[in-house]
Amino acid sequence: MKSAALIIPQEMPQPPAFVMWNALPPDENRTWDRQWFGHELLPEATFNVRGIGIREPMFNQNVDRPLGTGDWLIMLFHEPPRLDCSNASPSAPAMTLMIWPPGVPQFYSWGNEPGSEPHSWMHVEGTWVSQQIDTMELPTTKPFKVPGDSVMILCLTAMLDEMRNALLPDPIILQNLFENWGRGVRRQVTTRNTVAAIPPGLMRVRHHLDVDFQRIPPLQELAAIAAMSESHLCHRFREFFGSSISEYVIRKRMAAAQRMLYNPDMRSGEIAEAVGYPDIYQFCKQFKKTFGVSPTQYRQQQVQRVQKASH
Numbered sequence: 001m002k003s004a005a006l007i008i009p010q011e012m013p014q015p016p017a018f019v020m021w022n023a024l025p026p027d028e029n030r031t032w033d034r035q036w037f038g039h040e041l042l043p044e045a046t047f048n049v050r051g052i053g054i055r056e057p058m059f060n061q062n063v064d065r066p067l068g069t070g071d072w073l074i075m076l077f078h079e080p081p082r083l084d085c086s087n088a089s090p091s092a093p094a095m096t097l098m099i100w101p102p103g104v105p106q107f108y109s110w111g112n113e114p115g116s117e118p119h120s121w122m123h124v125e126g127t128w129v130s131q132q133i134d135t136m137e138l139p140t141t142k143p144f145k146v147p148g149d150s151v152m153i154l155c156l157t158a159m160l161d162e163m164r165n166a167l168l169p170d171p172i173i174l175q176n177l178f179e180n181w182g183r184g185v186r187r188q189v190t191t192r193n194t195v196a197a198i199p200p201g202l203m204r205v206r207h208h209l210d211v212d213f214q215r216i217p218p219l220q221e222l223a224a225i226a227a228m229s230e231s232h233l234c235h236r237f238r239e240f241f242g243s244s245i246s247e248y249v250i251r252k253r254m255a256a257a258q259r260m261l262y263n264p265d266m267r268s269g270e271i272a273e274a275v276g277y278p279d280i281y282q283f284c285k286q287f288k289k290t291f292g293v294s295p296t297q298y299r300q301q302q303v304q305r306v307q308k309a310s311h
Helices: 127-136 150-165 171-189 200-211 219-226 230-241 245-260 268-274 280-291 295-310
Strands: 033-036 048-058 063-065 072-077 096-100 106-108 116-125
Touching: 033 150, 048 150, 072 106, 072 127, 116 150, 127 171, 150 171, 200 219, 200 230, 200 245, 219 230, 230 245, 245 268, 245 280, 268 280, 268 295, 280 295
Parallel strands: none
Antiparallel strands: 033 048, 048 116, 063 106, 072 096, 072 116
16 A cells, blocks of 8 residues: 655745844855844833834734734835735735834734734834924825835934934934935825926926026926926926926026125125026115025125024
């Protein structure tokens, strides 16, 4: 009688063995990273980074935490994840971001197989985090899609580098990185403020003004560039860029004049002509309206600051 073949169950992929609080051992083939930095929740913390993961494969079939984690968990799924425990299929698209506040139930899972489906995350805590999330008006406890992972990856990479390599991690640097992340995500989800949402005609007009700010082109010329009527161009320009066309050009001129005043070899008349004011009186009037002082006074202030700093 022929014996039956021995069936060996396939082992589930497991996370590499490592000490939780140490960096992962060097491995040139590994495409992901993670590290925890503390095991104590700090109720009095203003801002604290507890752990970071970058493109980490999802090893656990189900992560189900009815009580949450006590801190903020912010997670980007690079591939479609399961966020609905009652559904065996992925319930959200790739590039889904989740922000779980402290004490909120968490559930996520791989949708296809363990050891794949990368996700990037950070565990952070502190009253300052709550203030930032509220200020940015970022959605919490519900998934939302972002157009890409660059904002998350850049932030986590810089935070991980600061936490690992600084003798004493600078809390201000970490807060700045987190705030930049929040602002970046806010801009991603507010499509009105993204470059992709700006009509191409308006982008062409703005580029034209940036290149040739020494003059204010006739509105008819700009309307032709934008392929819009003159009135529609004026309305849309203010809607997307927050100022009229003439105000935009003036800001460009004044910014250029401000930089030129640091050059002691340039006289005010030369600067005025360089930024599009053949009449030096009109230039000085506009500069004072913008900065509150005349060009000569502004230059004197900068000289005094340099002299004071050198003593």
